[in-house]
Amino acid sequence: MDRTIIHCDMNGFFASVELLARPDLKSVPMAVSGNPESRHGIILAKNELAKKYGVVTAETIWSAKKKCPGLQLVRPHHDKYKKYSRMINDIYFRFTDMVEPFSIDESWLDVTGSLKLFGSGVQIADQIRETVKQELGLTLSAGVSYNKIFAKMGSEYKKPDATTVIDRTNFKELLWPMDISDMFFVGSATADKLKRMGILTIGDLASSHREVLQGLLGKQGGLLHDYANGLDDSPVASSYDKRQIKSVGNGITFKRNLISSEDVQTALKALSDTVSSRLRADHLKAAGIKLDIKDPYFKTISRQKQLDSATNITDEIYAAAYSLLLASWKLGNPIRLLTVTGINLTDENESEQLSLFAKDVQSREKNTNLDKTMDAIRGKFGGQAITFGGILKNDLGIGHLDKEEEQEKK
Missing domain, CATH: 3.30.1490.100 (DNA polymerase, Y-family, little finger domain)
Structure with a gap:
């Protein structure tokens, strides 16, 4: 029996939290940025209006301002983001105790044991989105799948405020035509190596020889081949598990x-x-x-x-x-x-x-x-x-x- 896993990803988290206290900025392009005077001059998050101008996370303030001269900048408040992250995860725990935070604004949930209580994976994801919106005034995108990798890619597939299902019947249709750089765990350097070999899409990755990929990328090459073919059985950590610090x-x-x-x-x-x-x-x-x-x-x-x-x-x-x-x-x-x-x-x-x-x-x-x-x-x-x-x-x-x-x- 397949598991039912949801990946929840907050939409423009830092910017959305800042807008709760600054509703006057909701109608203008805005972004949360570091302090240019201390050389932390990059975009940390942006709202949807800034996104339409092509403003992207991690670009310099100078570059973002060039794209969007009217961009309103707000300094970050990390304590506030931590507070809201805890409240968001508290909502997840209402649906399952199998919650694994991936970052301050992303978490995996294994809801396999909750289906009889709350309905299907899609119904649970939609309930979570609505609860977070009603109680906290924030939106998230959710991916629903039978493994963690596809659940994560599902939350990226359609934004903002959406639920996407990626299952055994549709993952080839949805994911395989996508650029190889859209594959989870494929960074820019890895994407460049793969493209030089003619591997341009996720489908190309899935149909490549696993041994060739391992020769190019080591163990990671084999894992990426498995992931592209929907082969991932890594568990969602229980809230009762002791978190292992890796670095x-x-x-x-x-x-x-x-x-x-x-x-x-x-x-x-x-x-x-x-x-x-x-x-x-x-x-x-x-x-x-x-x-x-x-x-x-x-x-x-x-x-x-x-x-x-x-x-x-x-x-x-x-x-x-x-x-x-x-x-x-x-x-x-x-x-x-x-x-x-x-x-x-x-x-x-x-x-x-x-x-x-x-x-x-x-x-x-x-x-x-x-x-x-x-x-x-x-x-x-x-x-x-x-x-x-x-x-x-x-x-x-x-x-x-x-x-x-x-x-x-x-």
Whole structure:
């Protein structure tokens, strides 16, 4: 028996929440944007009127204004978005306890066990849309399918405020003619690789040889082939399941470009400090480090490496991140944004192979004690109470950030 899965995706979430307090902007093109003065000058969300002008998420304010000179900009209020996200998910829980948030404005729901109570998947999706609209004044689009991938693509298929069913009888008709870039999990780089091979549509992907795709893209190639053919049995997580943290990262867009080695070291030290403190707070260690680098022209590269020993020590995370940068970036070339992420996480109490050299063990203990001392001071006096000397009084707009002070990335 097939499952019934719904994917709910809020329509222009940030913009819609802002319009609740600013109804005067409902009749004009508007967008939520970062602060241009701190170089967070991109569009975070837009309303339908701005969308008609071609304004898209993640483009620069300058570009959006060029398309739509009358575009009204509103600064984001992330605490408000979190509040509404919780209220929206509370509504989902009225229909099922199998709710898996995918981001602040998207969630999967497995309603298989709720069909006798609330009707078909389409009826439940429509009830949810109407309830959110009546109680919160917001709209969402829903996809209904027998797997998570097609449910997600269904919520994207028709917007705003719509329900789309993608099932075994119609997925080839609806999805296969679509451009390969519309396939879930296919980013721009992957789409370019596939198109160079003549794979232009989702149907082309589905009919390609799985082994060829694996040779081109590794494991991801096989998964994408399966997804295009409707083969996905990944479960929707129950609300009672313990959420497994898969990575811990922090990224900053700097007030000015990083140029010198001192700039880079200051930035990486601050980012590594935040990542390590968050790992310790969650009692985790990272067995790998990933580094993302974005230049002023928004070109991004991503590099990662495995560590000899899993760690949540600031100096070790910093050393790994800095070595990645030196191996993949020419110092002196400007950097707009850096992100450091701990990956391949393990419980901090898991046993591991330690160095046989006593001085290495002593160095680790010394650095661990230093980090824990800083954690204790920050816990008592706040995240900015203590930091590393090289980070003080920098003009890059960085320092140690508490969880609540970090800007959410989506």
